[in-house]
Amino acid sequence: MSATPALEARQLVRDLGDEVKTRILHGLDLTIASGELVSVTGPSGSGKSTLLYLLGALDRPTSGEVFIEGTPISPLDDLARGALRGVRLGFVFQFHFLLPELTAIENVMIPMLRRKDIGPADARQRAVDVLTTLGLGDKLAHRPNQLSGGQQQRVSIARAIAHRPRILLADEPTGNLDSVAGEAVIDIFEQLVRDRGMTIVMVTHEASYAKRTQREIRLHDGRIADIVSHRVPFEPARHHRDDAAIELARVPNGS
Amino acid sequence: MRAQLFIAGRQLWHRKLLNSIAVLGVMLGVLALISITGIMRGFQTRFLDTILQISPHVVVLDTELGEKRPVIDLLLGDSPSATRILHQTPTDRQRRIARPTESARALSRLEGVEAVALLVVGNAVASAGSKELPVELRGIDPAVQDRVTPLRDKVVAGALEELGGAVDGAVIGGELAEQLGVAVGDTIACASARGERARLRIVAIFETGVQSLDKGRLYVTTRQAQTILGRGDVIDRIELRLADPERAPAVTARIEALFGYDAESWQETNSSMLDVFAQQNVITRIIIGAVLLVGGFGILSIQIMIVLEKRRDIALLKSVGYSSRDVLAIFLTEGAVVAFLGAALGAGASRILLDLLRGLRSASGFGYTKPSTFAIYERPSVYALAFVFAVVVGLLASLVPAWRASRVEPVDVLRGS
Numbered sequence: 051m052s053a054t055p056a057l058e059a060r061q062l063v064r065d066l067g068d069e070v071k072t073r074i075l076h077g078l079d080l081t082i083a084s085g086e087l088v089s090v091t092g093p094s095g096s097g098k099s100t101l102l103y104l105l106g107a108l109d110r111p112t113s114g115e116v117f118i119e120g121t122p123i124s125p126l127d128d129l130a131r132g133a134l135r136g137v138r139l140g141f142v143f144q145f146h147f148l149l150p151e152l153t154a155i156e157n158v159m160i161p162m163l164r165r166k167d168i169g170p171a172d173a174r175q176r177a178v179d180v181l182t183t184l185g186l187g188d189k190l191a192h193r194p195n196q197l198s199g200g201q202q203q204r205v206s207i208a209r210a211i212a213h214r215p216r217i218l219l220a221d222e223p224t225g226n227l228d229s230v231a232g233e234a235v236i237d238i239f240e241q242l243v244r245d246r247g248m249t250i251v252m253v254t255h256e257a258s259y260a261k262r263t264q265r266e267i268r269l270h271d272g273r274i275a276d277i278v279s280h281r282v283p284f285e286p287a288r289h290h291r292d293d294a295a296i297e298l299a300r301v302p303n304g305s
Numbered sequence: 306m307r308a309q310l311f312i313a314g315r316q317l318w319h320r321k322l323l324n325s326i327a328v329l330g331v332m333l334g335v336l337a338l339i340s341i342t343g344i345m346r347g348f349q350t351r352f353l354d355t356i357l358q359i360s361p362h363v364v365v366l367d368t369e370l371g372e373k374r375p376v377i378d379l380l381l382g383d384s385p386s387a388t389r390i391l392h393q394t395p396t397d398r399q400r401r402i403a404r405p406t407e408s409a410r411a412l413s414r415l416e417g418v419e420a421v422a423l424l425v426v427g428n429a430v431a432s433a434g435s436k437e438l439p440v441e442l443r444g445i446d447p448a449v450q451d452r453v454t455p456l457r458d459k460v461v462a463g464a465l466e467e468l469g470g471a472v473d474g475a476v477i478g479g480e481l482a483e484q485l486g487v488a489v490g491d492t493i494a495c496a497s498a499r500g501e502r503a504r505l506r507i508v509a510i511f512e513t514g515v516q517s518l519d520k521g522r523l524y525v526t527t528r529q530a531q532t533i534l535g536r537g538d539v540i541d542r543i544e545l546r547l548a549d550p551e552r553a554p555a556v557t558a559r560i561e562a563l564f565g566y567d568a569e570s571w572q573e574t575n576s577s578m579l580d581v582f583a584q585q586n587v588i589t590r591i592i593i594g595a596v597l598l599v600g601g602f603g604i605l606s607i608q609i610m611i612v613l614e615k616r617r618d619i620a621l622l623k624s625v626g627y628s629s630r631d632v633l634a635i636f637l638t639e640g641a642v643v644a645f646l647g648a649a650l651g652a653g654a655s656r657i658l659l660d661l662l663r664g665l666r667s668a669s670g671f672g673y674t675k676p677s678t679f680a681i682y683e684r685p686s687v688y689a690l691a692f693v694f695a696v697v698v699g700l701l702a703s704l705v706p707a708w709r710a711s712r713v714e715p716v717d718v719l720r721g722s
Contacts, residue, residue, distance in 0.1 A: 108719070128628065
């Protein structure tokens, strides 16, 4: 199991634009091991987000291939890619993308409701558990507009992990938060990797957050310019703990 | 489907005001469909019922069919020539139906014929005191005629049976009686251009509700009518009642072929009115279609707006595993729910409106019948039709926005944000 990388990119090329093609990624090779906390950094337009969307099967490469836990995604049609995202991946974006008409708990349940293997009662219980763990136990019935920015982002993290995916992809998850709320998000990521063996890839432009990840992949003009290893104060779990109780430290309210 | 239904429900509720407007549009469409149909068909149905009650289904007239060519044409044959007839004298021969009793017997054996009556019909003048009014005089056998055009239940004073026993008896339309200032038991005089003047005693007064009849018709016995009209023993009209009035045109064609006399179905007799109805129905359908279309456009524009506004939500749903079909289902469900709610409210409003209309007095129906209450046509089938129409319109209207929603690519939205 540990032999199969969580994510792998081979000769990844992505062009954007209809008439004038711009090459965003120039044949990128990358392997991310299971249980790794990795950051992707680089200046604007270096292809950070594009890489993340490709790794998350949200986008199709112009050429090259992406493997998610060994599964190549090019042969999959939209439906299969969607199903794969819904089961194996969790997403956190810069904007929380919470549905405004749903409460916090309903927003967290949305990905699970789509799945036939998780019943509504089970989905609700998991949503309650995750939200409580993330310090939102008293905000379950709140709507997004009744929550602070940090709380909204924590609800969106809860939505990304409640269905217990093995891989979490985060695109500038702290981009809209103040430093206290931002640090809290990184704390959660650390604990997910440490306690649940989750693989996390986070795009960020904040050097201080990148330093808290094991590896920092620096992109420049669609190529990997550098890969920097950081010393982290935790030992990642050896295996992904699928059904283990999430034992995250409580995050204080109000951030 | 539960996730899609759940999201659709929440989105609908979240946009209560906007969706209420869409519901209102559909409701008005359904209200228009049910109430306009109710009023139009109500009037038409009542009118036709009245017609079918008081007029015969088929009338055989005294006009012989077959081309009558001038003698000179026959002499010249087909050789090329031009003829012009000057000073043609009208023939003195009385028009009549030959051997009426045998004809009646033969007609009554035709398939679908329920009753046959022989009549003599002509124009006369009725007078009482100084008042004189033109009347259509009809000589009938009251017992037989009652089976063809039921008169007994239209009699408001006196008794139809008395006409049979009294040679000088007369049955008169209500409005005519009023204008002449006479009542049952009174005597009037009646004369025509050719026959004898007769004194008639009024034995019954009838009211059909159809003005032309109530105002101008006078029934006497056949014998009496022949005397007043100076027609000897002529019978010039045969009237028939059929088991199925809709078959009248077919029966008419058969009679013309068999007997060689001109015959007319009730549809032919009332063709101008039936044409008006047909045109009314076309106009009604156009109006209903237009109103429903407006309702559909209401859903369309509101849904397009919502889909534009919800691009981010759609992108999120797709990124967490929802398929294009799921998104399509969400927005189609919303359209269907709006249409269904609109249809239900429209049906409810129609019931109330039609009940209110039933209580109102309508204006005189085209001057043809007496003013009366609105006749309302209300059937479950009309409601069912309105429901089906509304839901189909709702689904069609939300198809385009829902399709656009399902085509949203999450990366496009994510890149743009």
